[in-house]
Amino acid sequence: MTPEDRFPGPEHPHSGPRHQPDLDVLPYGTYYEPEPAAGYQGTPYDAETYSGYGGARYLEQHWPADGQGHSHTVHAQGLNTDQAPAFPHQGQYDGGYESQDVYEGQDAYESQESGYDDRAGYEPTLPDQPSPALQLPGRDDPPTIELGPPLPDPAAPTYPYPAPGPDEPPGPVYVVGDVHGYLEELRAALRHQGLIDADGHWSAGRARIWFLGDFTDRGPDGIGVIDLVMQLAAEAAAAGGYCRALMGNHELLFLGAAKYGDEPVQSTAGTASFLAAWRLNGGQQNDLDRLEAHHISWLSRLPAVALEDGHLLLHSDTTAYLEYGESIPDVNDAVHSLLSDGSVDEWWDCFRRFTKRFAFRGDAGPMAVHELLDTYGGTRIVHGHSPIPYLTGAVHADDGQPPHIPGPYVYADDLAVAMDGGVTMEGRLLVARLPI
Secondary structure (H helix, E strand, O other): OOOOOOOOOOOOOOOOOOOOOOOOOOOOOEEOOOOOOOOOOOOHHHOOOOOOOOOOOHHHHHOOOOOOOOOOOOOOOOOOOOOOOOOOOOOOOOOOOOHHHHHOOOOOOEOOOOOOEOOOOOOOOOOOOOOOOOOOOOOOOOOOOOOOOOOOOOOOOOOOOOOOOOOOOOOOEEEEOOOOOOHHHHHHHHHHOOOEOOOOOEOOOOOEEEEOOOOOOOOOOHHHHHHHHHHHHHHHHHHOOEEEEOOOHHHHHHHHHHHHOOOEEOOOOOOEEHHHHHHHOOOOHHHHHHOOHHHHHHHHOOOOEEEEOOEEEEOOOOOHHHHHOOOHHHHHHHHHHHHHHOOHHHHHHHHHHOOOOOOOOOOOHHHHHHHHHHHHOOOEEEEOOOOHHHHHOOOOOOOOOOOOOOOOEEEOOOOEEEOOOOHHHOOOOOEEEEOO
């Protein structure tokens, strides 16, 4: 497992690829460099690597350069290592946890798909005054449309594109990799492709955009990213196109932290919770503080899998989706049912399964891709989740420079396209038009 996603818990032997890949053999793949939109004047995005926030150097700061993690203890308040944490009442948390409960007393967890050690050296910064955990809506809440809420302001600008004719083909398809709270980078990348205008509004007409998940955590403004995507969904619908999104493992983690807080989950590692795992994986307290009911409703209804123009769209490069159904509707219904009625342990199990990675790399990678394509349809998988520098082995350059990510990475006998450009590690936030 990469140092990006760390959490305690038992291994699920039937998750991930059916054959463990040789992690010493890198995939044979190629980079694809998207062309900018016609007439594009250029921004700092055009640099080989960039970050409006300095890239945060998240992995460089919290993962030793030699890849050797170490265990540590984060001292907490109000939590006894021998018992589950006590809450004043449901929906609140005391803000503390002890990482000894999570890691000590067991062997380091090794992901079936990655071979990375979970005992990472990331030291989370705990907020002094955590906010009460928010609650997910029940089944009686009014439904929301899949594309997002309507424009809330009657005075907001309209987009007078004509409606498509009955025989008119749909617009082009674009995919967006993991954003992780980097709002300014997202705006720059969308502008680079001509999908939004200088004011951040939809300018792509009948184009179709799919975000591949992971809007929050690590970066400075995850809620701002969600707000922008919801805005573009409404504007695109008015223009005859659409903007949609998949549920990533960080959406599950964020929603779980909001709903369950420090409520303990079943783990062979000892006491664990969504809130603790969310903090360990870059959760930003200002995102949790600003999370509102309409964000929760929208996030909890995102699909896990989609098929668009022969491209099977997934967040995670894992075969764990097969454990939730034999068709795309079955998988999405199973995940939505779990979020509506599932217990904290069922949520945790789902989060852990969709955090697996690297199923498509190595000699067994094409076989794993075919297993998903044969079940759900499509001719190629497009995914996020695993940063391209980890897929290619180019995490730490010899000259100390950030990884060079010219574009999406095509691998697994050209059957898989990786879209996570590693924006959290000074790579790039990728937006690309399909097919690649």
